[in-house]
Amino acid sequence: MASTALSHTLSSPLTSRPSVSHRTHTISLSVPRSVTAFSSRSSDCVSRSLLVSSTQLKNKRTCFVTNCSANGNENSAEDVPIELRYPAFPSVIDINQIREILPHRFPFLLVDRVIEYNPGVSAVAIKNVTINDNFFPGHFPERPIMPGVLMVEAMAQVGGIVMLQPEVGGSRDNFFFAGIDKVRFRKPVIAGDTLVMRMTLIKLQKRFGIAKMEGKAYVGGEVVCEGEFLMAMGSSE
Numbered sequence: 673m674a675s676t677a678l679s680h681t682l683s684s685p686l687t688s689r690p691s692v693s694h695r696t697h698t699i700s701l702s703v704p705r706s707v708t709a710f711s712s713r714s715s716d717c718v719s720r721s722l723l724v725s726s727t728q729l730k731n732k733r734t735c736f737v738t739n740c741s742a743n744g745n746e747n748s749a750e751d752v753p754i755e756l757r758y759p760a761f762p763s764v765i766d767i768n769q770i771r772e773i774l775p776h777r778f779p780f781l782l783v784d785r786v787i788e789y790n791p792g793v794s795a796v797a798i799k800n801v802t803i804n805d806n807f808f809p810g811h812f813p814e815r816p817i818m819p820g821v822l823m824v825e826a827m828a829q830v831g832g833i834v835m836l837q838p839e840v841g842g843s844r845d846n847f848f849f850a851g852i853d854k855v856r857f858r859k860p861v862i863a864g865d866t867l868v869m870r871m872t873l874i875k876l877q878k879r880f881g882i883a884k885m886e887g888k889a890y891v892g893g894e895v896v897c898e899g900e901f902l903m904a905m906g907s908s909e
Contacts, residue, residue, distance in 0.1 A: 761787045761798055761866075765833070773836055774829055775846055779806045782826035786833060787868075794872040797830045803863040818861040823897045824852065827887040831871040831901055835883055847905045850882060855899030865891045871901070881905040 765773075765786035774781065788796035801818055808816040832847045861867055868890045875884040882904050889897040 761785060763787070764789050765797075770833065773833055776829060780825070781829070782822060783829045783833070783869075786830075789833075791837060792834070792873065794870065795830050795834045796868065796870045797833065799826050799867040799869065801861055801863055801865045801867055805863070808863060816863045818865075818867075820857045820897065823857070823861060823867065823889055824855060824899065826867065827869045827871060827889055827897070827899075828901060828903065830869045831873075831883075831885045831887065831903060834871060834873055834885070835903060835905055847903050849902075850904045851902035853900045853902070855897070857897050859891065859894060859896045861889075861891055861896055867891060867896070874900075 763785055767784060770783055770786065771777075771781070774783070776782070782799050783797045784800050786795055786797045788794075803816060805818070807819055807822060811817060811819050828849060835847050869887065870890075871885050871887045873883060874886050877883070882902065885901045885903065887897075887899055887901055888895055
């Protein structure tokens with residue numbers, strides 16, 4: 673039966689120490705033809721590395737270390753279908769719970785899902801922007817762009833989810849804009865984008881029901897809108 677011989681000959685360098693003797697070891701490994709033929713037919717690369725330490729000390733002990741590695745058919749990220757590469761956003765507060773917290777309704781409920789919530793501190797939510805949103809036919813018919821004021825409104829609603837919770841003494845009634853400052857629009861938001869909004873509570877005056885919040889909105893990891901928000905909680909009457 674034919675075989676392939678792998679021979680490694682290693683010899684240690686000379687040394688002047690008389691207590692150490694050196695030998696040369698020759699080791700032969702036989703690999704069946706079937707393995708060789710398999711390697712030549714496929715793209716797998718089978719490598720064998722053999723390290724022999726042939727220094728014989730006074731106790732006449734010789735150390736052999738063998739390392740073997742083989743590249744199998746491991747799936748890379750490019751082999752995974754694109755529809756399986758990106759997981760969905762988590763749902764910490766779903767749309768039904770959002771409707772129980774916020775008083776807004778169609779067409780002005782601009783928060784679809786809360787993906788992170790730190791009670792009394794911050795919230796991160798998403799708004800899926802679609803061509804079916806009712807503002808696109810007029811803004812603009814030839815180039816649909818989400819109005820900047822609606823991005824600000826959506827971010828304020830995320831702030832309202834934080835404000836109207838019991839952790840900050842929220843009444844679960846209503847909240848109103850008391851002021852906005854340092855608002856900047858960095859990039860246009862178009863149909864098909866997912867607007868990711870983070871609102872963080874900076875300062876709260878429970879006695880007057882006034883809160884100052886910082887907000888940022890992202891699309892694809894890039895900031896598209898940011899600003900500071902001043903909001904007030906109270907009754908609608």
